[in-house]
Amino acid sequence: AQLVESGGGLVLAGDSLRLSCTASADTFTSYTMAWFRQTPEKKEREFVAAISWNGVPRRVADSVQDRFVISRDNAKKTVYLQMDKLRPEDTALYFCAQDTRLGPRTGIISRSANDYTTWGQGTQVTVSS
16 A cells, blocks of 8 residues: 655645645555654654544544644545644654554554554645744
């Protein structure tokens, strides 16, 4: 399976962006998808949001609660991250990832990057103050 992110860019604080991640495999529809982010200062990828195969449940990190929303369109094999009220501290390389550990349609969401088996190449988001 291949994941391709898009939608990143350079914006001002307070602006919005919508990231997209499109999968090549039809199995996209059966697995939890997530967004993580990474900065040069941190080695570990930080959990941002995740959504189960059918959209329920969803989880978001406390740091982006009430600002970011994750959604998916299984017909388009795409997961989205709507980011509003962006802050300079949201600047990072954003990755989408797929969790296939436990098999299809489990509805389990992990916040650990180690549990995700397939990753995209990342899309850069830079928020200027």
